[in-house]
Amino acid sequence: MGALSNAVAILRWARGREPDFGVSEVALGLAMPKSTASRLLKDMAVQGLLERDAATQRYRVGMLLLELGRQYRAGQPLVEAADAALIELTRRTGFATGISLLDGVEIVVLRSRPGTHPLQVVTPPGARSPAWANSTGRNLLARLPDAEIARRFSPYPALDRPNAPANFGQLMERIGRARARGFDESDDEALPGVAAVSVAIADPTSGDAMSLYVAFSGLHVNRQRRRELAAMLLDVKLRLIDRFGEETTAEPRRAHG
Amino acid sequence: MGALSNAVAILRWARGREPDFGVSEVALGLAMPKSTASRLLKDMAVQGLLERDAATQRYRVGMLLLELGRQYRAGQPLVEAADAALIELTRRTGFATGISLLDGVEIVVLRSRPGTHPLQVVTPPGARSPAWANSTGRNLLARLPDAEIARRFSPYPALDRPNAPANFGQLMERIGRARARGFDESDDEALPGVAAVSVAIADPTSGDAMSLYVAFSGLHVNRQRRRELAAMLLDVKLRLIDRFGEETTAEPRRAHG
DNA sequence: AACGCGGTTCCATTTTTCGGGACTAACCGA
DNA sequence: TCGGTTAGTCCCGAAAAATGGAACCGCGTT
Numbered sequence: 001m002g003a004l005s006n007a008v009a010i011l012r013w014a015r016g017r018e019p020d021f022g023v024s025e026v027a028l029g030l031a032m033p034k035s036t037a038s039r040l041l042k043d044m045a046v047q048g049l050l051e052r053d054a055a056t057q058r059y060r061v062g063m064l065l066l067e068l069g070r071q072y073r074a075g076q077p078l079v080e081a082a083d084a085a086l087i088e089l090t091r092r093t094g095f096a097t098g099i100s101l102l103d104g105v106e107i108v109v110l111r112s113r114p115g116t117h118p119l120q121v122v123t124p125p126g127a128r129s130p131a132w133a134n135s136t137g138r139n140l141l142a143r144l145p146d147a148e149i150a151r152r153f154s155p156y157p158a159l160d161r162p163n164a165p166a167n168f169g170q171l172m173e174r175i176g177r178a179r180a181r182g183f184d185e186s187d188d189e190a191l192p193g194v195a196a197v198s199v200a201i202a203d204p205t206s207g208d209a210m211s212l213y214v215a216f217s218g219l220h221v222n223r224q225r226r227r228e229l230a231a232m233l234l235d236v237k238l239r240l241i242d243r244f245g246e247e248t249t250a251e252p253r254r255a256h257g
Numbered sequence: 258m259g260a261l262s263n264a265v266a267i268l269r270w271a272r273g274r275e276p277d278f279g280v281s282e283v284a285l286g287l288a289m290p291k292s293t294a295s296r297l298l299k300d301m302a303v304q305g306l307l308e309r310d311a312a313t314q315r316y317r318v319g320m321l322l323l324e325l326g327r328q329y330r331a332g333q334p335l336v337e338a339a340d341a342a343l344i345e346l347t348r349r350t351g352f353a354t355g356i357s358l359l360d361g362v363e364i365v366v367l368r369s370r371p372g373t374h375p376l377q378v379v380t381p382p383g384a385r386s387p388a389w390a391n392s393t394g395r396n397l398l399a400r401l402p403d404a405e406i407a408r409r410f411s412p413y414p415a416l417d418r419p420n421a422p423a424n425f426g427q428l429m430e431r432i433g434r435a436r437a438r439g440f441d442e443s444d445d446e447a448l449p450g451v452a453a454v455s456v457a458i459a460d461p462t463s464g465d466a467m468s469l470y471v472a473f474s475g476l477h478v479n480r481q482r483r484r485e486l487a488a489m490l491l492d493v494k495l496r497l498i499d500r501f502g503e504e505t506t507a508e509p510r511r512a513h514g
Numbered sequence: 515a516a517c518g519c520g521g522t523t524c525c526a527t528t529t530t531t532c533g534g535g536a537c538t539a540a541c542c543g544a
Numbered sequence: 545t546c547g548g549t550t551a552g553t554c555c556c557g558a559a560a561a562a563t564g565g566a567a568c569c570g571c572g573t574t
Contacts, residue, residue, distance in 0.1 A: 002530060003562060004260040008304040008321075015324050019332040024520055033564045038522060040562090047265040055463055057521075061328045063358070063365060064265075067272050069326015070383030071318045075276040091373045101320070108320060113370050116348045125382070126327030206312060259561060260531060280552055290533045295553060297531095314552075 006036070007044055011061075016128070020058040069126060073101075073110060078203045078244050082212055083111045085236045089214065090115055093229065096215040098123065101208075102140035105152050107131045110210065117216065121191055130157065132171050133164035135178075135186035136211040139200040141171075142178045143209050149175070164189040183230045187218045194218065197230045199237045202247040209247075212236060263293070264301055268318075273385070277315040326383060330358075330367060335460045335501050339469055340368045342493045346471065347372055350486065353472040355380065358465075359397035362409050364388045367467065374473065378448055387414065389428050390421035392435075392443035393468040396457040398428075399435045400466050406432070421446040440487045444475045451475065454487045456494045459504035466504075469493060 013029055014021060027037035041059050044050045048064040073079050079099065086097035090113055098112030109127045123129070131137025132153070141149055149172070156168050163186075165171040178184035187195040195218035202209040214229045221229075270286055271278060284294035298316050301307045305321040330336050336356065343354035347370055355369030366384045380386070388394025389410070398406055406429070413425050420443075422428040435441035444452035452475035459466040471486045478486075 001562080002260060004264055004300060005304060006562090007261055007264075008306060011321065011325055012305070015321070015328065019328055019330075022520070023522090034521075035523080035564055035566090036562080038520095042522090043261060047262055048269070049265060053463060060330070061325050063329060063360060064268065064272070065322055065325045066329035066367070067326070067365065067383040067385070068268055068318050068322045069324070069329075070381050071272065071276055072320060072323035072326075073276075073317075087371050087379065090371075091375070094373070103320060108324065110323070114344050114347075116351070116373060118348070122344065124327050126324040128324070206310060258532080263531090281550080291552075292533055292535085292554080293531085295551095296533095299553090 003040065003043070006030075006032070006040055007049065010037075010040065010044065011049070014061065020053065020056070020060040022058050073208075076203065076206075076208075078201070078240065079110070079210065081243065082201065082210065082236070082240055085240070086111070086212060087113065089232060089236065093214070093232070095229065096122075098213055098215070099210050100129075100136045100140075100213065101210050102131055102137065103128075105131050105157060107134055107137040107140065107211070115216065117220070121194060123191070123215075129190050130159055130164075132157070133159055133161055133186070133190035135184040135196050136198045136213045138171070138175050138178050138186075139184045139198050139211045140209055142175045142184070143200055143202070146172070159190070161189055161192075163187060181230075182234060185226060185230070195221065195226070197226055197233060199230075199233045201237050201240055204245040204247040207247060260297065260300070263289070263297055264306065267294075267297065267301065268306070271318065277310065277313070277317040279315050330465075333460065333463075333465075335458070335497065336367070336467065338500065339458065339467065339493070339497055342497070343368070343469060344370065346489060346493065350471070350489070352486070353379075355470055355472070356467050357386075357393045357397075357470065358467050359388055359394065360385075362388050362414060364391055364394040364397065364468070372473065374477070378451060380448070380472075386447045387416055387421075389414070390416055390418055390443070390447035392441040392453050393455045393470045395428070395432050395435050395443075396441045396455050396468045397466055399432045399441070400457055400459070403429070416447070418446055418449075420444060438487075440491060442483060442487070452478065452483070454483055454490060456487075456490045458494050458497055461502040461504040464504060 009030055010026055013026065023034060023038045023041060026032065026041065027034045041050065045052045045059060048062045050059045051062045052059050082099055086099065090097045094116040096113060096115035099110045100107040101110050106128045109123050109125050111125055112123055114122050129137065131141055150168070153168050153171065165174050174184070183197055183199045185195070185197045194215055196213045196215040198211045198213035200209055200211045212233055214233060266287055267283055270283065280291060280295045280298060283289065283298065284291045298307065302309045302316060305319050307316045308319045309316050339356055343356065347354045351373040353370060353372035356367045357364040358367050363385045366380050366382050368382055369380055371379050386394065388398055410425055410428065422431050431441070440454055440456045442452070442454045451472055453470050453472040455468045455470035457466055457468045469490055471490060
């Protein structure tokens, strides 16, 4: 307990839910006395973590969090350089590009921009997606030792998308291909109709890995063009490695001893 | 005091500063005992508000905040519709577009995307900028009663940018023009070399105002083209009003009594 | 007018938080 | 190798804040 942990519990609960919520909803959702929820939500709003719609009396995430969210990994040289290269790639090709990170068995979008070709879905920074049903995610998983991958995927999560790997064997097969080729592609997996190619790269000092992707409509981009895009991404990666150094071992956490 | 308000104080302090920070830095910056800072930072990291670089032992904003930041005003129909219209505008014209909000005498970017024309600066969501030195900001200020504007701008903030209004009189003159024309433009004001046109629109139910902008290089876009862009923005606004209704009175906060 | 619903306030009790100071680890220059 | 400095952690009694059950409020409904 403690006010801080309760506040964070509220934030976590709110994440991914409907964008606004009331006192009772929170109290019910977190099995918390109404009085506690009321007081805490009010405090959080006073502090700026939340704001309150004057009309509906409902709470929503506050502007402070928008500002802080933007700071996440901002200023890391590799991130900024990669992002700049991807913006340039979008300019040249017209396709949507972005950077995403691995978190458990999901990926989180760090940076993104829409392309000029019509692509229905815009995946904004902060959005989550299943890592196993995503070229981006598999690329990041590919950097982990097999044992670690196995650990994360037991049990194997259910996801009703025909093109996504449906079991651990299929996933490892896709990961194997990604390891062999240095990039991965996906088509109509987690996001219907959306296809992507991506490469993974890691900061040699911190070891943090990220995946750079190009996304497009699966219907309008042929095999040949996808290969070209993969080549461009690999080129971006090479130039980044040239500038920032390569990361050899794929240790996500510090090596001990 | 209380853990929550201290935690938020740390977040506010961190906002806009260097992306990572240590215990002593925070303790010094917030005049807080080292022990409190140490304990609190650790707690915040455990909760996920912050994360800690294993190598440098320094703290930085956590992924949770990235995810929450994205939720800010997400799902509000007017915001999403406006953003979609602006993405389309970027597709058609190649210029950077975005949405920003007024906060005191500053604006905060809510949504943005780079254009395909080279424009040096990308102003990402969450970024702040002086409202008075910005077409976007003046448009939003223009919606307030003059008395409220006067209150916010006494004293008039210093800003060393030649093209920005240098005193309250100049600001009101620019705001007057914005009110008359229904849009505003800026060129080489807060952001060197960057020019923009923008229109303001408000949600008729909540009264929240936002400004839609198109940004471009001041050197490469002539007067005529700027007028065309302004017309396009006004058209977007009209279509949004058509769909969501107009907001007549410009009351940002609740009217009392 | 009674009821349900969402929200707030009160206040005694319990639980955290607070923070000075001692402590440890790493680093640096002599 | 030593002393000094800097960064961060830990301990623990005192003090302050969080908690939550119950009463209460206002509103729209039955």
